[in-house]
Amino acid sequence: MNKKVAVYRLEHFNAAHRLHNPEWDEAKNQDIFGKCNNPNFHGHNYNLEVRVAGEIDDKTGYVFDMKILSDIIKEHILDEFDHKNLNLDVPEFKNLNPTAENIITVIHSKLSKAINNSQLDLRVRLYETERNYVEYPA
Amino acid sequence: MNKKVAVYRLEHFNAAHRLHNPEWDEAKNQDIFGKCNNPNFHGHNYNLEVRVAGEIDDKTGYVFDMKILSDIIKEHILDEFDHKNLNLDVPEFKNLNPTAENIITVIHSKLSKAINNSQLDLRVRLYETERNYVEYPA
Amino acid sequence: MNKKVAVYRLEHFNAAHRLHNPEWDEAKNQDIFGKCNNPNFHGHNYNLEVRVAGEIDDKTGYVFDMKILSDIIKEHILDEFDHKNLNLDVPEFKNLNPTAENIITVIHSKLSKAINNSQLDLRVRLYETERNYVEYPA
Amino acid sequence: MNKKVAVYRLEHFNAAHRLHNPEWDEAKNQDIFGKCNNPNFHGHNYNLEVRVAGEIDDKTGYVFDMKILSDIIKEHILDEFDHKNLNLDVPEFKNLNPTAENIITVIHSKLSKAINNSQLDLRVRLYETERNYVEYPA
Amino acid sequence: MNKKVAVYRLEHFNAAHRLHNPEWDEAKNQDIFGKCNNPNFHGHNYNLEVRVAGEIDDKTGYVFDMKILSDIIKEHILDEFDHKNLNLDVPEFKNLNPTAENIITVIHSKLSKAINNSQLDLRVRLYETERNYVEYPA
Amino acid sequence: MNKKVAVYRLEHFNAAHRLHNPEWDEAKNQDIFGKCNNPNFHGHNYNLEVRVAGEIDDKTGYVFDMKILSDIIKEHILDEFDHKNLNLDVPEFKNLNPTAENIITVIHSKLSKAINNSQLDLRVRLYETERNYVEYPA
Numbered sequence: 111m112n113k114k115v116a117v118y119r120l121e122h123f124n125a126a127h128r129l130h131n132p133e134w135d136e137a138k139n140q141d142i143f144g145k146c147n148n149p150n151f152h153g154h155n156y157n158l159e160v161r162v163a164g165e166i167d168d169k170t171g172y173v174f175d176m177k178i179l180s181d182i183i184k185e186h187i188l189d190e191f192d193h194k195n196l197n198l199d200v201p202e203f204k205n206l207n208p209t210a211e212n213i214i215t216v217i218h219s220k221l222s223k224a225i226n227n228s229q230l231d232l233r234v235r236l237y238e239t240e241r242n243y244v245e246y247p248a
Numbered sequence: 249m250n251k252k253v254a255v256y257r258l259e260h261f262n263a264a265h266r267l268h269n270p271e272w273d274e275a276k277n278q279d280i281f282g283k284c285n286n287p288n289f290h291g292h293n294y295n296l297e298v299r300v301a302g303e304i305d306d307k308t309g310y311v312f313d314m315k316i317l318s319d320i321i322k323e324h325i326l327d328e329f330d331h332k333n334l335n336l337d338v339p340e341f342k343n344l345n346p347t348a349e350n351i352i353t354v355i356h357s358k359l360s361k362a363i364n365n366s367q368l369d370l371r372v373r374l375y376e377t378e379r380n381y382v383e384y385p386a
Numbered sequence: 387m388n389k390k391v392a393v394y395r396l397e398h399f400n401a402a403h404r405l406h407n408p409e410w411d412e413a414k415n416q417d418i419f420g421k422c423n424n425p426n427f428h429g430h431n432y433n434l435e436v437r438v439a440g441e442i443d444d445k446t447g448y449v450f451d452m453k454i455l456s457d458i459i460k461e462h463i464l465d466e467f468d469h470k471n472l473n474l475d476v477p478e479f480k481n482l483n484p485t486a487e488n489i490i491t492v493i494h495s496k497l498s499k500a501i502n503n504s505q506l507d508l509r510v511r512l513y514e515t516e517r518n519y520v521e522y523p524a
Numbered sequence: 525m526n527k528k529v530a531v532y533r534l535e536h537f538n539a540a541h542r543l544h545n546p547e548w549d550e551a552k553n554q555d556i557f558g559k560c561n562n563p564n565f566h567g568h569n570y571n572l573e574v575r576v577a578g579e580i581d582d583k584t585g586y587v588f589d590m591k592i593l594s595d596i597i598k599e600h601i602l603d604e605f606d607h608k609n610l611n612l613d614v615p616e617f618k619n620l621n622p623t624a625e626n627i628i629t630v631i632h633s634k635l636s637k638a639i640n641n642s643q644l645d646l647r648v649r650l651y652e653t654e655r656n657y658v659e660y661p662a
Numbered sequence: 663m664n665k666k667v668a669v670y671r672l673e674h675f676n677a678a679h680r681l682h683n684p685e686w687d688e689a690k691n692q693d694i695f696g697k698c699n700n701p702n703f704h705g706h707n708y709n710l711e712v713r714v715a716g717e718i719d720d721k722t723g724y725v726f727d728m729k730i731l732s733d734i735i736k737e738h739i740l741d742e743f744d745h746k747n748l749n750l751d752v753p754e755f756k757n758l759n760p761t762a763e764n765i766i767t768v769i770h771s772k773l774s775k776a777i778n779n780s781q782l783d784l785r786v787r788l789y790e791t792e793r794n795y796v797e798y799p800a
Numbered sequence: 801m802n803k804k805v806a807v808y809r810l811e812h813f814n815a816a817h818r819l820h821n822p823e824w825d826e827a828k829n830q831d832i833f834g835k836c837n838n839p840n841f842h843g844h845n846y847n848l849e850v851r852v853a854g855e856i857d858d859k860t861g862y863v864f865d866m867k868i869l870s871d872i873i874k875e876h877i878l879d880e881f882d883h884k885n886l887n888l889d890v891p892e893f894k895n896l897n898p899t900a901e902n903i904i905t906v907i908h909s910k911l912s913k914a915i916n917n918s919q920l921d922l923r924v925r926l927y928e929t930e931r932n933y934v935e936y937p938a
Contacts, residue, residue: 114662115628115659116662124377126333131445131447150264151289152262152264152331154291155377161659163662171543171620171621171626172625173625192290193283211447215442240293241396242393242395243393244391244394245394246392247391251936253934255901257931269723304902307821307823307824308832309819309821346723347722347724349669350718353718379672380671380728382668384667385666386668386716386783400842400844402885403843407585418584420591426885426888426889427816427885428814428882428885429843430843430845431843469835469842470842475838485584485585486531487529487580488580516534516812518534522527522530523527523528524578540705541705562746564750565703568706568707569706606704607698608700609703653674653676654674762807763862764856767856792810793809795807796805796806798805799803799804799805800853800854
């Protein structure tokens with residue numbers, strides 16, 4: 111067995127969103143989500159870190175071709191999320207509150223399907239701001 | 249005359265916006281503004297750098313108290329722009345396209361009035377993303 | 387069981403400190419700690435990263451409200467450490483050398499008590515400079 | 525047993541390299557490695573993060589003296605790699621393709637021998653660019 | 663006259679180079695350029711900041727369309743310099759030592775011709791490493 | 801005349817300090833300087849950016865050898881300020897309040913004397929934190 115290395119690729123997208131739970135009234139939403147509940151939306155520059163761990167291939171010296179990884183992220187995440195309103199434009203968040211926690215599990219699910227290789231471990235991290243970020247799986 | 253030093257303060261806010269010229273039809277707007285024209289908005293983490301240049305005060309050793317500068321920025325810019333939709337929530341952009349260029353001249357105007365001191369030079373820089381930013385005056 | 391996600395919050399504080407072992411003589415202290423042993427102290431901008439891992443709450447879409455996490459860090463760490471002399475002003479370091487390693491275990495202990503939730507995993511990282519940092523638990 | 529903490533040290537070096545598999549013809553090399561296959565080489569500012577985890581020493585309050593760690597990295601990695609052509613100047617890559625994955629396993633092996641302490645865990649991360657990086661062990 | 667704003671765009675490229683003056687002997691080259699004189703080359707991740715200052719256009723709210731600016735930089739600089747050996751692959755440095763100072767004046771000249779608009783001021787900054795950078799005009 | 805380019809070098813030092821005006825009583829000092837007035841000191845990681853502008857030398861392709869510039873900064877600034885208490889250990893601040901504004905004018909004066917070349921323009925910037933910084937001359 112070859113040595114197992116993790117490779118990381120950093121990408122980014124810009125999006126608008128709003129935090130809201132339709133089961134709650136306005137006061138409760140305001141209490142829990144504060145200014146993130148603004149009905150007119152606010153937005154972020156999201157930085158997405160994708161980590162793929164696996165064995166080094168003898169021929170290429172790669173775990174995973176970073177150009178291919180970048181293309182997969184572009185097709186499955188950036189083209190869906192970049193310069194979009196997550197609540198209105200992205201089907202996954204029609205009925206799911208687009209907190210950073212929910213966004214990152216959606217991203218993990220979409221990339222897992224796209225990479226579709228049980229020999230590779232996938233972990234994703236999303237920076238909503240420079241001071242707030244999330245990681246899945248924990 | 250005392251030595252003239254520039255002091256800088258960095259602040260940030262998150263906002264949604266949309267680039268759009270109502271005098272143009274949809275095709276022209278799409279052609280010029282591309283995905284920034286998304287009618288459902290997108291968003292950014294804006295980093296704002298405020299530069300104030302003036303003479304050092306003998307008593308304090310300050311050009312301008314950074315705590316007071318931070319409070320002015322908070323009151324006049326962050327409380328107006330943070331977690332807002334620039335097009336819908338901020339009066340200055342009701343009839344002004346919120347490009348980075350237009351945002352930074354609005355910020356300069358608001359801070360100039362708030363600081364209101366002809367002995368001080370004011371220059372502001374706005375980072376819309378890590379790769380795109382603007383400065384006024386040039 | 388819901389998906390387990392880690393959320394991160396980054397905070398910072400500025401402090402003075404000195405590395406010193408009172409059981410050693412001056413020469414030994416100088417030999418081991420070098421310029422960090424300066425009796426007049428030196429200082430750092432410390433960046434503190436707090437990681438809390440747990441299940442996503444169905445109602446909020448949060449693992450842990452970042453506003454509340456930020457308030458806990460402020461009350462229990464920043465208000466105690468910021469703009470302080472760690473050796474002279476902070477009780478925990480009266481008899482404990484304030485190396486980055488010892489600071490981070492103290493921070494972990496204080497935050498664990500404050501969060502006080504056995505369903506959540508806590509890990510903390512402290513940047514003493516951009517090039518030197520520590521993490522606990524390892 | 526004392527508390528186990530991880531300490532990190534960040535160093536950097538600048539180097540030229542070329543990705544190439546001599547078993548393949550030119551077309552295959554171009555197909556797999558693209559512009560990284562340029563026979564005249566290209567280069568990077570590599571940032572190297574070294575993580576050493578172990579128990580805190582009671583006397584020093586250190587897991588590992590960062591000055592000594594920095595000296596070890598300088599002697600065993602920077603003096604060998606900095607301002608070098610990895611393919612032509614560094615013996616380990618005479619017959620090993622200098623992908624980031626292969627570089628990081630070589631660095632780990634060299635530092636493990638130099639530190640030579642079974643009580644300490646070693647993990648290394650290499651940033652080839654701000655957007656592409658690798659970690660070993662995964 | 664409309665307000666004059668500066669817009670900035672940040673791009674990057676990776677390249678190998680060697681500092682060398684063919685009029686000097688080996689000892690003199692080694693004395694002046696040190697390890698940067700390695701005949702097998704070394705390399706950098708270059709970050710390029712392009713600043714264009716001019717009046718805001720009333721229709722677009724832009725000084726200069728950042729997408730167009732990015733395309734110009736790509737065509738005239740990145741396609742020429744990225745993943746190249748500056749000494750061997752780039753005609754401008756066949757007889758010009760590729761110091762950061764000389765690279766930035768070459769970049770300024772190429773971009774000035776490409777933008778070709780006397781109403782706009784152009785200034786460029788090149789980061790060779792995080793700690794060494796140059797700007798033209800000064 | 802050759803083209804005039806600015807070269808930048810970034811260095812850093814760690815220091816403790818306290819803001820205090822001995823002509824004022826304790827209440828006034830507390831009112832103006834707040835927690836920066838802590839009699840036991842606090843500290844910072846200071847990042848120092850030195851900008852030297854001048855003509856490119858035909859022989860070297862340099863405005864100023866960065867290795868020499870780095871050595872000058874080390875001898876005249878870092879060896880004097882790093883891991884020091886600015887108020888107690890640095891003669892220039894025995895009777896001068898070590899605000900960022902006063903520190904940067906002291907640094908400019910010391911470097912001007914050390915470089916001692918009327919053909920070169922010197923400008924210095926000091927980052928006290930990531931959010932507060934100063935520049936001289938303005």
